[in-house]
Amino acid sequence: MLSTLSVSSQLNKVLRSHYLSLSQGGLCQATYVWINDSGDGLQSKTRTLESEPSSIEDIPKWNFEGFSTNHSVTRTLVPVSIFKDPFTLDPNKLVLCEVLKNNRKPADTNHRYVCKKIMEKVKDFRPWFGMEQEYTLLGIDGHPYSWPSNGFPKPQGPYYCGLGADRAYGRDIVECHYKACIYAGIKICGANAEVMPSQWEFQVGPCEGIVAGDQLWMARFLLHRVCEDFGVIASLDPKPIPGNWNGSGCHTNFSTEATRAKGGLDHIEKMIEKLRACHVQHIRISDPHGGQDNKRRLTGFNETSNIHEFSAAVASSRVSIRIPLNVSQDKRGYLEDRRPAANCDPYAVTSAIARTCLMEDEVEDLLSDLDIDDLD
Secondary structure, eight states, X not given: OGGGSOSGGGSOHHHHHHHHTSOOTTOEEEEEEEEOTTSSOEEEEEEEESSOOSSGGGSXXXXXXXXXXXXXXXXXXXXXXXXXXTTTXXXXXXXXXXXXXXXXXXXXXXXXXXXXXXXXXXXXXXXXXXXXXXXXXXXXXXXXXXSOSSSOOSOSSSOTTOOSTTTOOXXXXXXXHHHHHHHHTOOEEEXXXXXXXXXXXXXXXXXXXXXXXXXXXXXXXXXXXXXXXXXXXXXXOSOSSOSSSOOOBEEEEEEOHHHHSTTHHHHHHHHHHHHHHTHHHHHHTSSTTTTTXXXXXXXXXSSOOBTTSOOEEESOSSSSEEEOHHHHHHTOSOEEEOOOBTTOOHHHHHHHHHHHHHXXXXXXXXXXXXXXXXXX
């Protein structure tokens, strides 16, 4: 098993803890985190601040060289959200950043820039989002963690929320990630073993507006960093193992003040019809590659809907939009969009849902290059 773990994970962690315990003399380490040009990956680098920042305004912009990432220009990192650092501890911070090009326009993968404008326009609806992030643990050789080196584990069935060494693979990682999220200030609300062995899920939310995307991206960063310490990889591939194995999604729960109030089910049903009319557009933003990744997952099997057909039902896992059983019984609550892939950009997904359900005049522009000035 050690051969499937990274070499750096086997370094002496006790020795590392000695240096982390040294006094910083009032200085603060700020680790800047940003979405890279793949659209589903993250990068980071750290700088020293003279004191612990009290707000995001205390953290300066920073640059990184585009030459090292196949670009001919320098990019600007604009701090947008701040979190406590569970790896180097207080007073150190993790800083989520937007990326701007030299012309001060958002980078191609900076969907937060538009999402923030949209969430500002729909803020009176009090939109809440809950994101269910599924992922698969892999060895550095790309093989699912703890799967037999030659062959496959027992078929799916006993692994979902499973217990025992023959059913739950990698629980240490899940529990460490959970604690890291709580320490950082992420609104993590749950975690569980998923249907495929070595597959897990955590949930973030409910969060209002732009906060959902901020929190999920930082929770992903924490997951990758925790996995780095353990020497394994957290894969967000929507279908990491071909065949009769479940894929990984990022089911997105959505509600407004009206849907949460008495009689809210009527509002939910109207939203579902709006989502039905824009199914193709939502599929195209369901992963960073225009829905191409999600084609392997949304087959109509393994608890998914068919990518080519829109469907909705109560308490079904094989539909595009699910109305949870308790929502149907209470006649109010939220809807669950089961289409987004595990590697989706939560800013793109949440802004698309908000525009379709709450901004009727702009639905037809869902996938167009948005003119930001039109939203000001």
